[in-house]
Amino acid sequence: MSETVEPTVGVLSAGECFDILHSSRVVRVGFVVDGRPEVLPYSYRVTDRGADGHLVVIRTDVAGLLARAEPAVCLELDDIDESSGRAWSVVAHGVQRSASGTEWLPEPDPWPGDERGTWRVVEIADISGRRFTAQPVARLAGFSVEWQVG
Numbered sequence: 001m002s003e004t005v006e007p008t009v010g011v012l013s014a015g016e017c018f019d020i021l022h023s024s025r026v027v028r029v030g031f032v033v034d035g036r037p038e039v040l041p042y043s044y045r046v047t048d049r050g051a052d053g054h055l056v057v058i059r060t061d062v063a064g065l066l067a068r069a070e071p072a073v074c075l076e077l078d079d080i081d082e083s084s085g086r087a088w089s090v091v092a093h094g095v096q097r098s099a100s101g102t103e104w105l106p107e108p109d110p111w112p113g114d115e116r117g118t119w120r121v122v123e124i125a126d127i128s129g130r131r132f133t134a135q136p137v138a139r140l141a142g143f144s145v146e147w148q149v150g
Contacts, residue, residue, distance in 0.1 A: 008132070022046050028041050098120065
């Protein structure tokens with residue numbers, strides 16, 4: 001007998017999703033520019049703003065796509081560990097805007113390392129996630145069906 005993998009799916013609580021969001025450094029951001037959907041990775045930081053909820057802070061280029069995008073965005077993070085058979089995925093929706101000069105924001109430390117002086121803030125409206133766990137399942141080896149055409 002050989003083994004195959006059959007995944008189980010569980011729902012992550014909002015708290016678990018925010019824990020993941022706080023612990024990661026790169027997020028995929030989905031947005032629309034000039035009627036065209038885009039999904040790009042960005043380094044980011046998260047801040048808790050009390051009654052205002054969680055804010056995601058991104059630094060980008062003034063001429064970058066995110067700075068020209070429509071306000072509605074989605075954020076996606078995921079991880080797959082094939083050796084343990086575990087994975088998770090988190091998706092958040094929100095509205096992005098330019099950061100005002102008066103608010104304190106954590107430093108997102110962009111990976112490209114060049115001058116990225118435009119700060120964008122995403123106000124999270126909702127967040128959800130799933131956990132996937134693979135469990136070995138026995139499978140019949142060498143099983144086949146023969147059809148007779150009459």
